[in-house]
Amino acid sequence: xxxxxxxxxxxxxxxxxxxxxxxxxxxxxxxxxxxxxxxxxxxxxxxxxxxxxxxxxxxxxxxxxxxxxxxxxxxxxxxxxxxxxxxxxxxxxxxxxxxxxxxxxxxxxxxxxxxxxxxxxxxxxxxxxxxxxxxxxxxxxxxxxxxxxxxxxxxxxxxxxxxxxxxxxxxxxxxxxxxxxxxxxxxxxxxxxxxxxxxxxxxxxxxxxxxxxxxxxxxxxxxxxxxxxxxxxxxxxxxxxxxxxxxxxxxxxxxxxxxxxxxxxxxxxxxxxxxxxxxxxxxxxxxxxxxxxxxxxxxxxxxxxxxxxxxxxxxxxxxxxxxxxxxxxxxxxxxxxxxxxxxxxxxxxxxxxxxxxxxxxxxxxxxxxxxxxxxxx
Numbered sequence: 001x002x003x004x005x006x007x008x009x010x011x012x013x014x015x016x017x018x019x020x021x022x023x024x025x026x027x028x029x030x031x032x033x034x035x036x037x038x039x040x041x042x043x044x045x046x047x048x049x050x051x052x053x054x055x056x057x058x059x060x061x062x063x064x065x066x067x068x069x070x071x072x073x074x075x076x077x078x079x080x081x082x083x084x085x086x087x088x089x090x091x092x093x094x095x096x097x098x099x100x101x102x103x104x105x106x107x108x109x110x111x112x113x114x115x116x117x118x119x120x121x122x123x124x125x126x127x128x129x130x131x132x133x134x135x136x137x138x139x140x141x142x143x144x145x146x147x148x149x150x151x152x153x154x155x156x157x158x159x160x161x162x163x164x165x166x167x168x169x170x171x172x173x174x175x176x177x178x179x180x181x182x183x184x185x186x187x188x189x190x191x192x193x194x195x196x197x198x199x200x201x202x203x204x205x206x207x208x209x210x211x212x213x214x215x216x217x218x219x220x221x222x223x224x225x226x227x228x229x230x231x232x233x234x235x236x237x238x239x240x241x242x243x244x245x246x247x248x249x250x251x252x253x254x255x256x257x258x259x260x261x262x263x264x265x266x267x268x269x270x271x272x273x274x275x276x277x278x279x280x281x282x283x284x285x286x287x288x289x290x291x292x293x294x295x296x297x298x299x300x301x302x303x304x305x306x307x308x309x310x311x312x313x314x315x316x317x318x319x320x321x322x323x324x325x326x327x328x329x330x331x332x333x334x335x336x337x338x339x340x341x342x343x344x345x346x347x348x349x350x351x352x353x354x355x356x357x358x359x360x361x362x363x364x365x366x367x368x369x370x371x372x373x374x375x376x377x
Contacts, residue, residue: 001367005316008185009253009358017245021238029234037243044247045166047174047193049200051207052243054235056155056177056190057084060125062233063151063173063192064092066202067123076116076124078108079325079336080344085125085153086324094122096334098325100341104281106351107134109343114142121146127153128167130280131160131288136170151175158184159254161287172196178243183253183289186242189235206230256358257290260365264293264354267369276376293356294320295372300349307352309375315368318353 021033034052042050053059069075075089079098086096099112106129113124124143126134133152143150154168155177161167168174173196178189192207194200204214210230246253265279272279278296282288297303303319310317323344325336338345354368 001364002314003316003355003360003364003367005318005353005355006181007357007359008180009249010185011249013245013248014242017241018238021241024237027237029236031237031240033237033240033244034235037240037247040244040247041191041193044250045169045174045193047169047195049194049197049203051192051200051203051233052235052240053190053192053207053233054239055084055179055188056153056175057088058233059175059190059192060084060088060151060153061091061231062203062206063175064088064094064123065206065229065231066173066199067092067094067149069094069122072120073122074118074120075122076108076113077324078125078127078344079323079330079341080106080129080321080347081125081127081153081324082155082321083324083327084155085127089125090333095120097121098330098334098336098341100343101347102134103343103347105129105132105134105283106347107132108139110135110138110142113139117142117146117148121148123149123151125151125153126171128155128157128160130292130294131156131167131290132280132282132286133157133160133162133167133170136162136167140171149173155179155190156182156291157289158182159250159289160291163285168193169195173199178239178246183257183291184243184246184250186239186246189239189243192233202228207233253358254289257356258288260356260360261288261290261293263365264356264369268295268372271373271376277372290356292320292353294351294353296347296350297352298350303350303352306372306375310368310371313367313371315371316355319348320351320353321348323348 069092073094074097075094076097080101102109150171152171152174154174157167174193176191178186205228210228212227213224324330330336
């Protein structure tokens with residue numbers, strides 16, 4: 001039995017949603033499906049301002065452009081993240097300042113952020129990992145006391161909560177991903193959210209190529225024109241149609257992932273108790289969406305051997321983020337060196353992700369579990 005690492009969850013309702021959007025004869029940005037998807041996401045997240053974007057990368061870039069970063073302005077980012085987080089800062093003219101993560105939740109260490117703050121710090125980007133957030137209340141208080149903007153990289157956060165609040169809505173700005181690998185999947189896609197009306201107005205203009213087209217469409221001005229530096233961050237209406245169909249089954253998707261996650265936890269717990277692996281930690285005040293199931297093995301050599309062992313049994317597994325401070329760009333532009341962020345470096349080398357998706361059958365999960373036990377026997 002071959003078991004892929006990931007299979008996106010699409011069904012007939014998604015096919016019908018795409019066909020319906022095409023039959024409408026109008027699939028450019030901000031169409032009927034975009035308006036419907038926006039309303040449904042706003043209701044789910046409890047936010048007033050939400051803009052669909054072509055990706056989370058685009059949402060992050062939009063967030064940094066809204067901040068109007070100047071040369072020398074600093075943005076604190078965990079080194080344990082995807083490159084889009086840092087690219088967005090650099091493309092907007094800011095300077096990336098890396099921070100380390102906690103060994104428990106694999107999210108940014110607030111004490112590390114505190115140490116990295118300078119008079120030039122404009123923003124901090126906490127990254128949600130596997131549906132688990134850093135200590136957002138503490139981080140938000142730390143940032144706001146100093147006039148620093150909090151931009152949540154909520155790429156992995158849809159459907160997850162922190163102390164009863166949807167992740168991605170706790171900071172000043174939140175950026176979501178609807179990539180094919182995410183719980184809510186549109187192939188590519190994302191969303192920008194904010195609770196700040198001033199930020200929302202500027203984001204609307206930048207997203208519309210720097211024009212006030214949104215005001216024109218609402219009848220607030222008699223014509224629209226170029227009013228700011230902007231870009232095009234509008235997704236087609238076909239993506240929005242998939243958002244609508246996927247939202248209808250998001251609860252089912254998360255519940256199935258939760259069941260798979262809990263079974264992994266139960267079956268692998270004996271190995272954790274003997275110290276052969278470390279299981280994921282989900283704090284009691286967090287409601288995860290179980291986007292990822294990962295374990296930490298003894299060292300990088302063991303992790304790499306595990307990937308090869310699973311592959312030989314026809315099972316897809318994966319590592320995750322490489323430390324950005326040790327990447328060629330991180331070392332060249334930001335002077336990153338080995339040892340700068342020891343937790344990030346340790347976790348990156350030891351982390352192994354196992355298959356977790358709604359169509360993973362109990363029999364297939366049995367095989368994944370048996371293979372893990374066999375490898376560590």
